[in-house]
């Protein structure tokens with residue numbers, strides 16, 4: 339697709355054009371894709387309701403664009419290159435033609451189970467080729483996928499299944515991760531036992547081969563329903579604004595919400611950002627090592643690369659198994675050209691010493707990427723020197739589940755780099771900074787809340803089943819603008835530096851976790867009366883979770899209490915949300931209106947109590963000294 343920009347000048351020209359004539363700009367990009375019927379309008383939008391439609395009236399199928407379209411030109415090229423958890427295991431190479439046949443068979447299998455257009459299908463799977471195949475099989479027939487990260491608990495899985503009334507859940511017997519095999523089918527069984535009335539079948543991939551409980555009325559084996567299906571399946575002609583997928587993510591309040599992405603705009607944006615940010619060249623091996631359970635995996639393992647005819651490496655394992663050289667061993671083994679990971683992984687590997695990277699031939703690497711949280715200067719330089727050997731640009735890509743694709747990032751090799759800066763907006767992206775009064779801050783050397791003034795094709799369309807929540811969360815704070823939840827700074831070159839969340843969302847090892855969710859989980863423990871959760875800076879994870887807890891009886895055995903609280907959080911949300919620090923407190927600092935003063939709790943958690951600001955307006959100023967005295971960091 340020849341919308342790849344080749345120089346910084348071309349980027350600047352494209353950016354100008356995209357602002358002056360967004361419809362002309364995106365209309366031309368979209369023409370590179372296959373449409374059964376052209377759109378009637380490129381863009382219709384307003385940010386009040388909100389109501390955003392891209393390529394409205396157009397008909398397409400994203401899998402036609404990921405698969406069928408490539409068969410003549412690159413049918414025998416590897417589409418998915420799978421590296422197993424076990425380093426002795428065999429890599430799998432699926433060509434575009436093989437992937438096409440597998441997707442068609444699986445789509446036919448889904449149909450045979452009664453799945454049709456618009457039905458929601460939940461995935462709770464390891465990082466195996468069948469996950470990608472399954473997602474594409476849904477998209478082939480117009481079913482909507484909802485992937486739940488396989489580290490979430492049965493309760494979280496049940497909540498997500500029920501929120502969007504999924505008809506089918508697809509899982510494996512066990513997941514292989516590091517030295518452990520994790521019984522995922524059991525988690526699905528547990529979730530269903532909690533009550534998931536919409537589920538008609540559970541489709542189970544035999545992966546590790548371990549024994550699982552089986553319900554003949556409910557459970558079907560993947561291989562039983564898929565093998566024997568015809569290897570062709572006509573793509574459903576989808577409206578550009580039909581749902582493609584739902585992906586649950588955490589916000590500052592309440593339960594996770596199902597972010598809704600639609601077919602046409604997401605397709606155009608995923609491919610446009612992939613080709614431009616990473617500057618993928620024909621024949622490159624691209625490795626994004628996020629999990630498909632997060633948006634990064636959706637857009638840059640599955641859709642962006644396949645739409646672009648790329649070879650996408652999918653890795654089942656973890657960075658430190660069997661040792662801290664695993665990533666670099668895989669890069670060497672598969673001659674990876676573009677490598678995309680999270681700062682937390684970089685920091686963890688950096689802490690284990692340079693020797694793990696030094697022994698490997700990393701000369702194939704050309705571009706390095708970072709995503710999910712701010713990358714600190716130390717990690718940036720280590721990545722640049724020890725992994726990139728000073729030859730590879732680092733693209734620090736800023737975006738969100740809600741944005742569908744990358745919004746602010748250097749274009750590899752084109753944009754001059756500054757460590758710590760996500761740098762410049764992609765064409766079509768119009769950021770602005772807003773002050774506390776809702777006024778746009780002009781000029782440079784300024785800081786504010788990061789908002790978007792204009793829609794881009796990958797913007798979320800709704801939150802599933804609750805459009806009003808979408809309006810309140812993203813479009814109400816600053817009327818007429820999309821509010822990202824992040825704070826940012828803009829320098830004299832117009833470069834953006836992301837400061838971090840301005841709301842009650844924590845990024846722990848790049849995972850997005852709402853403080854309210856963690857508090858609700860902690861409060862389930864019998865002894866707990868109330869809790870407050872804040873983030874603190876963590877050397878490896880970026881942010882850690884600090885929980886202040888009020889109990890109704892004195893805690894006599896603290897280690898036991900701590901273990902129980904952690905187990906409660908793991909049971910209700912999942913191990914990724916377990917607090918790093920727990921402190922039992924006599925009270926929480928509250929304003930006269932009963933609001934918890936989190937500012938004070940954050941300061942204590944950061945270990946900086948020199949300037950707590952004005953505490954005289956508190957209802958209970960006396961607790962502050964007690965909290966400081968009992969601080970556990």
Ligand code: WTA
Pocket residue numbers: 587632633634708709710711712713734735736737738739740760822823824836838839845848849850
């Ligand atoms: C944070 C992940 C700084 C940010 C794709 C955002 C980043 C949230 C960066 C979205 C980056 C993501 N620099 N912060 N390059 N990328 N973030 O939905 O706070 O899991 O709002 O999407 O991650 O997290 P999400």
